[in-house]
Amino acid sequence: MALRAFPISTKSGISAAALVVVLILGALLAVMSRAETGAGFVSSDWNALRFTVWQAFLSALFSTVLAVPLARALARRRFVGRGILVTLLGAPFILPVIVAVLGLLTIFGRSGWLNAVLAQAGLPPVSIYGLHGVVLAHVFFNLPLATRLLLQGWQAVPAERFRLAAQLRLTPWAVFRVIEAPVLRQIVPGVAALIFVICLTSFAVALTLGGGPRATTLELAIYQAFRFDFDLGRAALLSLVQLVVAGGAAVIALWVLPVISLGGGQDLPQRRWDAHGGVQRGLDGAVIVLGAAFLVLPLMAVVLRGAAGLTQMPPAVWAAAGSSLFVALISVLLLAVLALPMAGWIASKRAGGVEAIGLLGLSASPLMIGTGWFILINPVMNPADLALPVTALVNALMALPFCLRIMVPRLRDTVQDFGRLSASLGMQGWPLWRWVILPRLAPQIGFAAGLTGALSMGDLGVIALFADAERVTLPLQMYRLMGAYQMEAAAGAALVLLVLALGIFWACDAMGRRYAAA
């Protein structure tokens, strides 16, 4: 009953969670209030639902399973460029979809590098279009995220455990079973659920690489209902289905998460005596090279293409970059207000089911939230005046589940290990956060803040609805350039976006780690 002695106040956490629910359900109700006709679920919607769930399941499965060896290899090895590679892991899923897709096509496309190599070898070309293409792209987006999340779990294992394992002369397999597998069991279901939900709301990737309307996802149907048919009843119904599927998956996955304490260590750097063997070294090396190539080659294509376009960018791109930075910073601030108390509340619960509230923000269609709040704000004031704050808020909501997933396991450990001691010292409220929690959580907070900032930089969902001439974010500016045939200038803007987003990510992440080290 250790958790009974939990010293963190749950009040602010519950308020934050309630705010999240109100923001999302408020939008849904607003959309419903404007619905003119009752809407039904038609047969093509069932097809879309089936495809949506299936591709999201496969994407989550492959991303998570492939991330395990990559994270393990990265956790066990120290090599030149490791820091850069770990930062680059943040890159793929902050890219605007079209940029990432074009990057992937440079490698895997009809006239891409892979097919050029195959043709040299006299082999038939491969086509990226189809379910496998959708899954490939989703793995490109999410494998790095999964790897980072798992890596964090690995690094939370106290160094003393590996030392003890080495003294007991445990084989690598035994080390995996005794030390690493329990950590994986604690992290993997949550990571898989997160990726499942991300892929559930995918739309442009699935459509473009899916090769046709077979690859229709619910989000496309929602987009169609909002933008083309203006059938708000149908849009609300489809949004609700999406929320229920995502929420259901999240609750199931998070419920099965076991609560394991790794035990307190002295926060020493990890050394791995089990990984000295030549076979282990070779395997890890191969995994890292393959993983890095898969992630870095498409990014390189984006950089090369963008470098050529940098000189052709109109000055408006820099103004847009300023707006995007502003949105990113506000998002990070908002997130701190929402995520920290919520993480505290969730960590105080034995089961992780309530974390599903966080996932609501991600599973709700951004178009639905945007439209809902547009309807609510419009009678009071001009929604365009609130374009950037609303964009920041919605992005903070979308980043919330990532941040919870990053912070909750560590926070739960901290509380288990230090909760009773703190309680016996009468520590609670701000001193508890200041002296016990924040120092131990700093790397997680930095990572979460970096992710949020980077994600908000890349937003295109909400701003498109609220934007006017003066308030344009960088991704939107990039699309405008493409729409005016300026593909090269757009590629330059994409590169600026990539650099800024990675810069924010790196800065927050590094700050968190330095604070922890100090």
Added chain:
Amino acid sequence: MKALTLAATTLIAATAAAADTPELVVYTYDSFVSDWGPGPQIEKAFEETCGCDLKFVGNGDGAALLARLKLEGARTDADLVLGLDTGLIAAAKETGLFATTEVTADYALPMEWADTTFAPYDWGYFAFVHNKDLDAPANFKALGSSDLKIVIQDPRSSTPGLGLLMWVKDVYGDEAPAIWEGLADNVVTVTKGWSEAYGLFLEGEADMVLSYTTSPAYHIIAEEDETKAAAIFDEGHYMQIEVVGRLAGSDQPELAAEFMQFMVSDAAQTILPTTNWMYPAVMPSGGLAKGFEELVTPEKARLIDADKVPALREEALAEWLSALSQ
């Protein structure tokens, strides 16, 4: 104290002067307002004469534009909407938000313009664009039986995608499903919007992309690239006519009417072809920019009556979905 009074007076005077300049808000699609689009030049040209502040608000594409207008309803700040096309006119009129227009012009459209709510400002033919070295097919049947790879836009999220749907429906009527079945194995993929599709084509992912007969003009004039061409189909080409309309609830009705007339004036019509890459609705006095004469022109223009579009769309969409989903 004196200085403060002076400052306050100046401030009030400045505010009054700003309030005296009426603001005209025009909702349009995104690419229109980009630095390379017509927006900045049109704004400059109109502001020279109107004594007003013209403000363009970009909003996705034509369909997104209409959705935003419906969301805002009568409370909208917009005085005009620029960038709906003939496929959206019926839905736009149904909102009851638009006022009738008195714009008159000597239109250079391939067909009579009779609508009294909207005025056309530019137009183009949908066409498949390809590299010149390709031996392009001459109609949908030939395309369907070839092994050429094409990229098209999804009619559920994109106006050109919807244009292609209506094109096939207009030519083939009840035979349209068979045509789509023939095209199914040519379609590499379907994209959310024009930008994605055109980007894929330029990357070499497909032999042809659904765009406009005027697209090669961009490559010829802006990039001096002569390698792109549009395929002419002997079935005729479906048209897109882009229109501007003013809202009945506008607080600047005279100015809005003036802007509509401006859009068909020589000044605006000279700007549009080389910024929006479409044909002008009225032939400007200086003629078309050099490079346009190299474009191919279809022999037959096709367009479905605006009020028949909504019903046909449902039917054509269902046929398209079932043909391409197999």
